[in-house]
Amino acid sequence: SQTIHQWPATLVQPVGSPLSLECTVEGTSNPNLYWYRQAAGRGLQLLFYSVGIGQISSEVPQNLSASRPQDRQFILSSKKLLLSDSGFYLCAWRRRGSTNEKLFFGSGTQLSVL
Amino acid sequence: KQEVTQIPAALSVPEGENLVLNCSFTDSAIYNLQWFRQDPGKGLTSLLLIQSSQREQTSGRLNASLDKSSGRSTLYIAASQPGDSATYLCAVGETSGSRLTFGEGTQLTVNP
Numbered sequence: 001s002q003t004i005h006q007w008p009a010t011l012v013q014p015v016g017s018p019l020s021l022e023c024t025v026e027g028t029s030n031p032n033l034y035w036y037r038q039a040a041g042r043g044l045q046l047l048f049y050s051v052g053i054g055q056i057s058s059e060v061p062q063n064l065s066a067s068r069p070q071d072r073q074f075i076l077s078s079k080k081l082l083l084s085d086s087g088f089y090l091c092a093w094r095r096r097g098s099t100n101e102k103l104f105f106g107s108g109t110q111l112s113v114l
Numbered sequence: 115k116q117e118v119t120q121i122p123a124a125l126s127v128p129e130g131e132n133l134v135l136n137c138s139f140t141d142s143a144i145y146n147l148q149w150f151r152q153d154p155g156k157g158l159t160s161l162l163l164i165q166s167s168q169r170e171q172t173s174g175r176l177n178a179s180l181d182k183s184s185g186r187s188t189l190y191i192a193a194s195q196p197g198d199s200a201t202y203l204c205a206v207g208e209t210s211g212s213r214l215t216f217g218e219g220t221q222l223t224v225n226p
Contacts (some may be wrong), residue, residue: 006157042218043118043217045216046214090157092158103214104160108155
């Protein structure tokens with residue numbers, strides 16, 4: 001069966017520090033991968049999605065970036081965090097080419113930028 | 115730009131009651147619609163996915179309906195239980211295929 005791992009679960013970082021959040025998927029190949037952010041009291045906002053290694057689409061301009069160094073690994077990064085980067089970050093995957101299949105989420109990372 | 119709205123934002127019901135959560139979307143050109151459950155501080159769990167050609171999907175005590183032309187979906191929960199307490203989100207899959215647009219969710223509390 002497929003599983004998705006996301007870490008860390010919680011993170012407290014000072015403003016201006018770098019960020020690296022990791023997500024890996026097991027039990028499937030060539031997944032579509034997604035990074036979402038959920039701000040307090042708001043819906044989920046799609047940040048990045050990837051349909052293959054090295055292929056990243058950005059949905060919103062920001063100081064975050066994403067990379068996909070391996071087929072089942074998706075990394076969210078920042079060189080310098082802002083206060084507004086605080087939120088709940090969720091990684092998700094779906095079978096490639098199957099837009100009518102479910103989206104599966106990781107357990108999330110609660111990021112607090114102080 | 116697709117916009118997804120969920121009403122009500124919060125709902126509190128006694129155990130055993132049947133309830134309906136609402137989701138509306140502005141652009142009817144959708145691929146599918148998915149309902150999720152989120153427990154506090156946790157990720158999202160997929161409940162039901164309705165393809166654009168379907169009218170409803172059922173799983174246990176849950177039934178989701180889709181009316182594309184009117185831009186609406188409902189999630190019906192029968193015989194609610196305290197364990198159903200969570201935030202329920204709907205998300206619309208757009209014809210581009212790669213992204214979902216989420217509503218802000220309905221926070222459900224089922225009181226024993």
